[in-house]
Amino acid sequence: MRGRRLVAIAVLACLAAGRLISPALSSPASDVNDARERTAAVQADLDSLMTKYRDAAFAADDAAEESLRLRLAVQQARVAESESQSSYDDRVSQIYMAGPGVMMEVALGARTLADLDAMLPYVRESLTIGQTQVRELQSRHAATVSLAQQAESAERAAIAAERRYRIIREELESRVLAAERALQAAELAASKAAVAKARKSLFTIEHAAANWRELIDKALKNRRHARGEAAFAAASPYLGPRADCSIPNGLHPTGEHLAGEASWYGAGFAGRSTASGAVYDPRRYTVAHKTLPLGVFLLIKSDGRCVVSFLNDRGPYVEPRILDLSWASAQAVDLSGVEHVEAAVLVRS
Numbered sequence: 001m002r003g004r005r006l007v008a009i010a011v012l013a014c015l016a017a018g019r020l021i022s023p024a025l026s027s028p029a030s031d032v033n034d035a036r037e038r039t040a041a042v043q044a045d046l047d048s049l050m051t052k053y054r055d056a057a058f059a060a061d062d063a064a065e066e067s068l069r070l071r072l073a074v075q076q077a078r079v080a081e082s083e084s085q086s087s088y089d090d091r092v093s094q095i096y097m098a099g100p101g102v103m104m105e106v107a108l109g110a111r112t113l114a115d116l117d118a119m120l121p122y123v124r125e126s127l128t129i130g131q132t133q134v135r136e137l138q139s140r141h142a143a144t145v146s147l148a149q150q151a152e153s154a155e156r157a158a159i160a161a162e163r164r165y166r167i168i169r170e171e172l173e174s175r176v177l178a179a180e181r182a183l184q185a186a187e188l189a190a191s192k193a194a195v196a197k198a199r200k201s202l203f204t205i206e207h208a209a210a211n212w213r214e215l216i217d218k219a220l221k222n223r224r225h226a227r228g229e230a231a232f233a234a235a236s237p238y239l240g241p242r243a244d245c246s247i248p249n250g251l252h253p254t255g256e257h258l259a260g261e262a263s264w265y266g267a268g269f270a271g272r273s274t275a276s277g278a279v280y281d282p283r284r285y286t287v288a289h290k291t292l293p294l295g296v297f298l299l300i301k302s303d304g305r306c307v308v309s310f311l312n313d314r315g316p317y318v319e320p321r322i323l324d325l326s327w328a329s330a331q332a333v334d335l336s337g338v339e340h341v342e343a344a345v346l347v348r349s
Contacts, residue, residue: 224277
């Protein structure tokens, strides 16, 4: 009996303490003040937050563009290195076939000192050509390795820049959301008239932030569109059907080949932005791939027909398809559904 009395007293004490303490912690007035303070804080920091948002968005776009540029540069450097290696191998074969005896015969065949003097540069060149080309090959290889390292660093920088952009965007959104929740709590605890001023301020903030984001997104879209259209314009002379499946002059194979199922996309996507920023036009010779660098070319072959297409979009995202051709590219190789294709990756010199 005595124990029950003690429990009852303890419960009453807790209830009394709750009645005394809880109003001080969460009163209508304190809820309104909290809402006003949060709104005022967002208002005060809005310009700074939006400036950070803009700078982070453009920095992420610049970093992504630099990463892409270096990935293409690595492809081109590897092609140049491969061509230099082939040229060197051919030259070494020629020297080997000729042999030192041939060069000696040339020198001994001189009838006069003037003739010998004229022949000596050829003999010297033939004997030293290997050393010169070895140094050139070493230089090209070092340049390729350096570019590859720069490309890896640029890719990491692009990932970090995109992460910073997302963090700042989330910070802005969370600050506005916190102010909104504070206002909702205040409206439950106090009259709407008491929070009307804060509500009006928050609406102004949300409207301003939305306008900022719209302007920034539009600016980013415009700059990507300009880059994408310029890239396609520069690529267009190389594009189109190839009756003999030959590689156009000015393009070089990277040695990378693809084989698998391909699909196509048409008028339903016309006018939309591709991953490069250029608009999708089904009449253009373009193609999409999930991971290859935007800006490479593909020599696509199907049923004995070939087309050179410019890679400016991402996809397809239906396994196991490897390519998504534009309508024009599909027509050039008579691809009407999902069919097997082969493709060689090409780059400009």
